[in-house]
Amino acid sequence: MSDTAISNAYQTGPADEAFEASVGDYIALLKPRVMSLVVFTGLVGLMAAPGGIHPFLGIIAVVCIAVAAGASGALNMWYDADIDAKMARTARRPIPMGRISRENALSFGIVLSVGSVSLMGLVTNWLAAGLLAFTIAFYAVIYTMVLKRRTPQNIVIGGAAGALPPVVGWAAVTGSLAIEPLVMFAIIFMWTPPHFWALGLFREGDYAAAGVPMLPVTHGAKVTRIHVLVYSLILAPLGMAPWIMGFAGGLYGAVSAVLGALFVYYAVRLVLQPGDRTAKALFGFSLLYLFGIFAALLADILLRGWL
């Protein structure tokens, strides 16, 4: 399909059988790759919480977090279909390709949102359900509709939505909030800007073409690289906070220290050797960092009493 056809397809809707949506198209609406990180951090929040939850209900709670994340993705794709069509990274999504109409994506997102929040409330408690509803609303309304097209601080503030899953997981078990899940929230919140700015650095042309005011577009690559370094310098010690505050053990402390130091190394390299190569390296490592420290936290919880 040509670029022009892609940019027009989402407006005209399904035209013939070639555009009939498959199950895979609906799965693509859920942004499965983003979902994996959300599910993992939500699971760690749930496992870290004191007290217990029936294993089956715990699994359902994690599934609710996953479905809510998917619903947020579908609502994001519904609203952003016009700019998705202009960016190479997103032009092959189901709506720009004309395989799913915007109306269907909106309905799909709303049904999954209501379903996941209701099920979370019935299975665990209504604090967890309320936090889950807030997460979806924050991502779909505050980030997607309000911030994304208006300010280069879009992903700084919008990052709160992606940082909430461990808090939701914790609340699902305890029915309350505590400092531990808020520290997990803070880590993801501080991780989000350097992660997305690294992406923005090597996808700057895409964002500029779509009119999305990402920091590299509005303030240039040099300012963005400095921002990435500053956030990395805050993130590295913050990542060690669970160990410093005493709710994670030495294993977590060691892993978070090494990964934090590496994060700063990649950020320094980005500043000293500007270019797509170092930006891509930092972007890739940032994914490893978040998985790594939450995996270390999970291992720390599971091995508690053994070490």
Add this chain to the structure above:
Amino acid sequence: MMPISDLHKKRRGRNVAIAAILFGLVALFFFITIIKLSSVPA
């Protein structure tokens, strides 16, 4: 027998997925009810 087009295949895939989700939800609510009832003190 009518030839099965790509359209039919996609629709059949969607119908099977919806059926699986509906049966899954029935099973899910059944097990949730059993777990919730068994955790209520007598």
